[in-house]
Amino acid sequence: MTIILVIIGLSVLILGHEWGHFFAAKKFGLKVDEFGFGFPPRIFAWRPKTKGNGTLRADQGSPGETEYSLNWLPFGGFVKIAGENDRIGGDLDKLRTLPPEEKKRIFLFQPAWKRSVIILAGIMVNFVIGWILFSVVFMLGTPKALIITQVQPGSPAETVGIKPNDIVKGYVDSETFVNFVNANRGKEIEVTVLRSGGELSLKVVPRVKVGPNEGALGVGLSSAGEERQGFFQSIFYGLEQTGLVTWGTVQGFYLLFKDLVTTGKLAAEITGPVGIFTIANQVGKIGWAYLINLVALISVNLAVINLIPFPALDGGRFFLILIEKVKGSPVPIKLEAILNGVGFALLVALMLVITVRDVVRLF
Structure with missing residues (x-):
């Protein structure tokens, strides 16, 4: 389930990036040939109809100039702006013969500042999406997690394979975990950690005698998490x-x-x-x-x-x-x-x- 959600998230990021280019081009009055959801092969496509002032209508008017396509590979999307790639490998000579009123709607013939805005618009959308999502995280608050920050050489933790950056499952603060470990010195306990997408259940015996600056397991601990914000x-x-x-x-x-x-x-x-x-x-x-x-x-x-x-x-x-x-x-x-x-x-x-x-x- 997590993988599916991440795929959806990445698709939204890429689609949002392309939408930024699309939105800027439309705002400048440029012709956009296609906006694709996902990548080909194509499932189907449609052209929303327009009437009068350009209001999108699906039931009347003439076909719109922009084709919207839904494709089989659901990893983002793409936009085809008229004249964007025609300078290389396109029919440049044909574009040069277009009437002045049509040239005004071709990317290639736009002033440098307009082309720059269209190119950078996708990047700005990704920054904005990041901003929105970070804001959501602060509103939700992040659940606390207990993280192994260091493992002492020769300690019981190192012996059983506990590593820095492991997340201790079932604990959100160091005090509770340390109390559990100290209560079981000399006894075998099971510590479950999250690492590289999986769970590891490790059996370890906390040492009874503890020297200066040492713990029964021999690990450094840190709680990570944020409180909810307004x-x-x-x-x-x-x-x-x-x-x-x-x-x-x-x-x-x-x-x-x-x-x-x-x-x-x-x-x-x-x-x-x-x-x-x-x-x-x-x-x-x-x-x-x-x-x-x-x-x-x-x-x-x-x-x-x-x-x-x-x-x-x-x-x-x-x-x-x-x-x-x-x-x-x-x-x-x-x-x-x-x-x-x-x-x-x-x-x-x-x-x-x-x-x-x-x-x-x-x-």
Whole structure:
């Protein structure tokens, strides 16, 4: 059930991103050929009819210009804005012969600032979704969880395989758990922890004699959780959390690329869809608030990733517009095609490497 909810959440994030492009294009009066829910193959499509001032009508008037499609692969969606991709591989000469009134509705012929707004609109939607979800988390309050922060070498906990970041099931504060352990010194007890999407039941014997700065199990403990906040406080805290996560994500990607360039290795913390589902399965057992928080984190991460000035990403397209403004003319078509092709290939290769590594970790 958790995996299904995460798939729905990720689909909403991607669909929301594409809706941002769609909304901005429509607001500027551009022609949008298609807005797709999911990815092909197509199940069916429809064109809402219009009448008079453009009010959508399903029963009368002429067919609308935008086709809405429902597709079999329910992982997000897509938008086709007229002239958005026709500069590369499209019928550019045909577009140039269009009447002036039609050119006004083609993406390719829009001023740089309008193209920039349309490109960045999807990113802004992901930031807003993150903000909304973080606010919801503060309103719900996150259930408290007891987390293992450290394991002392040679301790009973280390001997049975307890590890840092394990979540102790059934306890939300350290005092209750410590009292239980101390009451059973020298006796075998069962400690259940949540780790990597699964539960582990470990049998351990707390030591009777405890030295300075030692515990009967030999672990450090920390309670995690938030109290419920009011509506307006939640909105403010949600915005603040979005800013903190954004800055942390930017720093994380900087260190990632720095390590990638200097060492040629991909940081162990980087994960893909398989890893996300594994993490989601684990946090889903703690509570809804943690699951919503995870989707909010992913939304902000998607926004930051798309801001990176890398070919094939929104940030790369925006960067090319900036170059166009500086030099006074667009980047040569062939060069743009090469950059986008190479960028897309590198992104696919990176995703494959991350996915394979995530699968290997499962075993």
